[in-house]
Amino acid sequence: MHELSIAQEILDIIEAQRLRHGFERVESVRLRAGALSGVNPEALEFAFGVIREGTCAAGADLRIETEPMKLVCRPCGYSAIDCHGPGACPRCGSVDIQIDGSAGVEIVSLEVEQ
Numbered sequence: 001m002h003e004l005s006i007a008q009e010i011l012d013i014i015e016a017q018r019l020r021h022g023f024e025r026v027e028s029v030r031l032r033a034g035a036l037s038g039v040n041p042e043a044l045e046f047a048f049g050v051i052r053e054g055t056c057a058a059g060a061d062l063r064i065e066t067e068p069m070k071l072v073c074r075p076c077g078y079s080a081i082d083c084h085g086p087g088a089c090p091r092c093g094s095v096d097i098q099i100d101g102s103a104g105v106e107i108v109s110l111e112v113e114q
């Protein structure tokens with residue numbers, strides 16, 4: 001499961017931060033899933049909830065935001081934020097549309113209790 005390995009990666013990063021900064025508990029974690037990551041936020045939340053048991057992030061408030069998909073028309077350069085995926089360019093009618101976005105999941109912020 002894709003989300004499970006991502007959740008594990010996030011937990012590994014949190015653990016590494018804990019060893020480096022010496023905090024006791026994570027209060028909240030904010031994540032941003034890239035538009036091209038293919039991550040299902042609910043599945044990620046579930047996976048994280050399962051694997052974090054017994055770690056410093058066990059009681060953390062998890063928030064996941066999804067990066068909007070940015071569409072760029074190759075011929076005319078028109079760009080728009082669109083969650084519905086590529087269609088024809090509204091300016092020139094071309095279907096040569098490129099999707100711009102991140103394929104990763106990153107930690108936006110981490111609130112901890114010392």
Ligand SMILES: [Zn+2]
Pocket residue numbers: 073074075076077078089090091092093094
């Ligand atoms: Zn165009």
